[in-house]
Amino acid sequence: MSFIRTLHGDIHPEQLGFTYSHEHIVCRPPYWQEKGEDDLLLDDKEKSLKDVLDFAKHGGNALVDATAVDYGRDVEAVADIAKKAKIHIIGTAGFNKSFLWGAKLEEKIQKVVGPYATYYEWIETATVNELAEFVIQEVEEGLEGTSYKGGQVKFGTGYNRITPLEEKTIRAVARAHHATKAPIHSHTEAGTMALEQIEILRSEGVDLSNVSFGHMDRNPDPYYHEQIAKTGAYLCFDGIGKIKYAPESTRIHCILELVRKGYEKQILVSGDTARKSYYKHYDYGLGLEYIISKWVPRFVDEANRAGFDGEKLIYLFFVENPSRCFTFKK
Template structure:
């Protein structure tokens, strides 16, 4: 039995369709609220919805919302967007990365998490298995006490390091994966520490074919990418449109290098659109339409010129590979 768990319920993987594999739709990260960084607060449901509709108009069908509990999910608002647009949305259980855990836990989460002041205190106080049980409930019962279930489990680590608490959450998420069979997603800060994360996952007997590693294009190193791909894991190139980190030519080169080595079935592509300035309807940014409207045609052109079948690769990156990646296999 296999299925993808969405905000709409469990669906046949074949029906997922054209998918962005790592986005943020409505969220108010407590850390950034406290730091008063307004750009990182996607706090207007209607504006986010307009960008989702732009994506739909160009043929988009599904979005994976990679927002974990410590990054300020608004589960109900995102579900409303799913219902009002008809876009399939996959939610995320688990955690992000340690520096965010300095933030105070919002009052609305206290009934779910318990009476802890900060995320750090909560994660420190709980055992690995207790954290795993929390993640399991978010997959099997619902995110943040709702009846809206998570469709993947997530952990994250910082730049060039893994803290003891981050290792704790990796192990908790691994154990939740074994119990629920949910797919696993990793946040890698600037594309670092994936290989070290892999060693921890192996020690928890996680098969890497169930894991996707985010932000691989933030570390545009083809040798490094190959080492991750050799494990059977999926690599998420989710910084499309972010020229401040690298030109699109660099991302396309790295993707085609993996394809050349036979790893085209292990690539996901998305935008990690987590700022007002990235969204068209918040602050006149490129928006959710940019990848589908402009990047995909460019990629097809460059892939074709390099001797690859561009349209077939796009179907893999946005349809076939997400359908495989986000499937529960019971």
């Protein structure tokens, strides 16, 4: 039986509804705490809730909280937000990327994995299979010892490189996927190294149609996107609203190029809203309402002008594709 695992239980894929596929809702990353980077600390549950309520008010049904263990999750707070906003939230087991791992291992994690000093020490010392067991436990029993289970497994790599420890976590996540059937999400720094990640996943026997690759719009290269799409994987364009990286016209062009080539059923869209300054109710940013209220109408207009059915594509990107991508295929 196929299902999607949310923080509040398993649902039928058709119940998911309009979905942002990569967000951060409440998190206090230890690395950024130690650096004093307050903008990267989403540390006020009530402010986060207000933004989630804006998303729901405009017709949003589900969010994927892509916050892994090394990025300072607050599982209880996010679960409470899901309940209060009456939406589905998918939690994330697994890891992010290696430059975050120098931070002190949080006390709540030490209780689960052992008395390691830092994330780096834990990941370096543990075997691949021990790391896989941790991820499996987070999917099948609960995130960080809570009763809220992870609905996807995640790994990440840095800019234009994969370190030995990052490869270790890729293999651990691949093995956890095989054991649980949970979908896989990849963090690609600035959209790089997806093809190299794919080779490691293939060596672990992973069917790439179970994988989504994040931050594809940070590397706006249609040829590169096509090489990833050819594997059957999903491509997540999750930088909507981040004009400092590229104008929306660039993102829309890349998405429509994939549509022209027949890959419209492998596209996901989101905002990766991970800073106070991106949130409306923290610091007057565009907020979680921006994509659904402002970007979607623009995309529909541009797609229609290009000869496509914009409304149909929006339904694919935000409803149909997420309902397939985040499904456990038992």
